[in-house]
Amino acid sequence: EPEVTQTPSHQVTQMGQEVILRCVPISNHLYFYWYRQILGQKVEFLVSFYNNEISEKSEIFDDQFSVERPDGSNFTLKIRSTKLEDSAMYFCASGGRENTEAFFGQGTRLTVV
Amino acid sequence: AQSVTQLDSQVPVFEEAPVELRCNYSSSVSVYLFWYVQYPNQGLQLLLKYLSGSTLVKGINGFEAEFNKSQTSFHLRKPSVHISDTAEYFCAVSKAAGNKLTFGGGTRVLVKP
Numbered sequence: 001e002p003e004v005t006q007t008p009s010h011q012v013t014q015m016g017q018e019v020i021l022r023c024v025p026i027s028n029h030l031y032f033y034w035y036r037q038i039l040g041q042k043v044e045f046l047v048s049f050y051n052n053e054i055s056e057k058s059e060i061f062d063d064q065f066s067v068e069r070p071d072g073s074n075f076t077l078k079i080r081s082t083k084l085e086d087s088a089m090y091f092c093a094s095g096g097r098e099n100t101e102a103f104f105g106q107g108t109r110l111t112v113v
Numbered sequence: 114a115q116s117v118t119q120l121d122s123q124v125p126v127f128e129e130a131p132v133e134l135r136c137n138y139s140s141s142v143s144v145y146l147f148w149y150v151q152y153p154n155q156g157l158q159l160l161l162k163y164l165s166g167s168t169l170v171k172g173i174n175g176f177e178a179e180f181n182k183s184q185t186s187f188h189l190r191k192p193s194v195h196i197s198d199t200a201e202y203f204c205a206v207s208k209a210a211g212n213k214l215t216f217g218g219g220t221r222v223l224v225k226p
Contacts, residue, residue, distance in 0.1 A: 004156075031211055043157070043203060045213040056213060091156060099211040100145070100164055104157040 002026040004105035006092050012111045013082055021077045021108045023092030031095035032075045033102060034067065036088040082112045115140040115206050119217035126194055127225050134189040134220045136204030144206040146187040147214065148178055151201045163187065199224045
């Protein structure tokens with residue numbers, strides 16, 4: 001069964017460092033998303049991406065964040081200068097042409113120290 | 114703006130007993146409704162969704178949910194739980210296909226033998 005894969009599963013980084021979280025969405029999917037879940041809090045929407053551009057972003061998704069689809073298969077989330085409060089589980093998701101359902105990856109746990 | 118409230122943060126239940134997880138939402142427009150499950154150390158998996166049509170929706174693993182427009186609710190039920198149903202359950206809404214998901218705070222179900 002096709003699935004969304006995320007790497008790494010866990011990343012520890014020092015405050016102020018740049019991190020790139022990687023996702024391989026389901027092939028032939030057209031819609032791509034990043035969500036995050038701070039420990040003990042709700043899953044929050046960060047950004048959606050369609051047709052090679054951001055279609056919507058939340059207030060959380062400030063200038064420190066960027067997304068890219070560098071080739072036909074990867075979808076990345078970059079945090080330029082990490083802060084302690086960026087520590088969270090980051091989920092990638094993708095949706096097909098009908099896009100009535102988002103398929104989630106296993107998540108990357110980011111720990112900023 | 115939409116919001117989702119899951120009234121119970123934790124629900125302990127004995128094996129083979131029924132369980133109901135409550136979800137209420139608010140939205141000024143029609144919504145699509147979803148329940149996701151997160152097993153320990155795994156990503157989010159779709160249990161079921163309501164897009165339109167019959168208000169009783171059947172999902173995987175014996176779960177079902179009923180959409181009640183007048184009460185703005187989408188409660189999840191299972192008549193007889195198994196130990197393997199121990200997980201966190203998230204209710205979510207979106208206002209259209211392709212739109213972001215807004216999640217509730219989650220309900221942690223602990224099935225006891």
